[in-house]
Amino acid sequence: MNLQLTDSVAVIVGGASGIGLAIGKAFADEGAAVVLADRSAAVAERAGELAQSTRTRTAGRMVDVVDYEGMRRLADSVVSEFGRADHIVYAAGMGSGKFGFPFWNLSPSDWPRILEVNLVGAVNTAHAFAPHLTAARRGTVLMISSVAAQIGSQTDPPYSAAKAALLNFTHCAAKDFAAYDVRVNAICPGMVQTPLNRGVWQAWHDSQPPDTRRSYEDWAGEKVRKIAPLGRWQTPEDIAAMAVFLASPRANNITGQTLNVDGGQVMHC
Numbered sequence: 001m002n003l004q005l006t007d008s009v010a011v012i013v014g015g016a017s018g019i020g021l022a023i024g025k026a027f028a029d030e031g032a033a034v035v036l037a038d039r040s041a042a043v044a045e046r047a048g049e050l051a052q053s054t055r056t057r058t059a060g061r062m063v064d065v066v067d068y069e070g071m072r073r074l075a076d077s078v079v080s081e082f083g084r085a086d087h088i089v090y091a092a093g094m095g096s097g098k099f100g101f102p103f104w105n106l107s108p109s110d111w112p113r114i115l116e117v118n119l120v121g122a123v124n125t126a127h128a129f130a131p132h133l134t135a136a137r138r139g140t141v142l143m144i145s146s147v148a149a150q151i152g153s154q155t156d157p158p159y160s161a162a163k164a165a166l167l168n169f170t171h172c173a174a175k176d177f178a179a180y181d182v183r184v185n186a187i188c189p190g191m192v193q194t195p196l197n198r199g200v201w202q203a204w205h206d207s208q209p210p211d212t213r214r215s216y217e218d219w220a221g222e223k224v225r226k227i228a229p230l231g232r233w234q235t236p237e238d239i240a241a242m243a244v245f246l247a248s249p250r251a252n253n254i255t256g257q258t259l260n261v262d263g264g265q266v267m268h269c
Contacts, residue, residue, distance in 0.1 A: 014092030065121030190262025
């Protein structure tokens with residue numbers, strides 16, 4: 001399927017690994033130029049590998065999403081170097097690294113950094129690119145949230161709450177951008193084998209008595225079979241396929257929506 005993304009420019013914030021990197025590759029496979037932005041020093045190397053494997057124009061930029069001025073510089077530099085910024089994907093995220101059930105296992109001091117990265121970073125990104133998107137009167141913004149946002153996950157309350165707030169901000173931004181023909185949507189992945197997901201298991205594992213601990217494969221495999229009707233993991237590539245579709249003209253009338261890619265874990269009427 002030709003998604004008509006050739007020669008567009010996609011910026012993937014949180015693009016050095018996991019879902020973000022898979023989304024970057026999917027855009028590149030569709031012929032888009034791709035800018036990977038991440039606080040990881042590996043982002044330039046990942047961009048170089050992407051350019052080599054897809055033969056498309058790429059760039060890697062180090063940036064911390066909680067630094068608004070840094071995000072503004074990123075947005076300005078992308079437009080200066082590439083001439084445009086058509087599709088902005090916010091895929092940065094982090095968990096508390098602790099097992100949050102019950103919630104008082106955590107401390108209020110565990111919350112601010114999680115809110116900063118998962119929510120405020122997305123707000124910084126939207127603010128930074130808004131002048132360019134509204135001036136061009138075209139484009140898309142995609143927020144990577146989580147099914148935890150919709151179910152009040154007890155595993156990591158700060159992460160769950162931040163991702164829920166991200167969905168609400170998606171709605172606000174979609175309404176504000178609509179007059180400029182800029183569409184804003186969110187994807188909620190289910191269970192994906194990423195470092196963040198493994199970190200949830202590690203926090204659980206470390207909190208258990210030795211005789212009740214289980215391997216990641218055993219623990220997570222049983223969980224995904226129980227909670228997802230399809231009974232299987234979601235992959236970064238599953239999320240990426242939805243991401244490029246939502247960016248394409250084929251999704252021209254989709255905005256302000258939350259799309260779950262979760263094997264049926266969360267269902268709505």
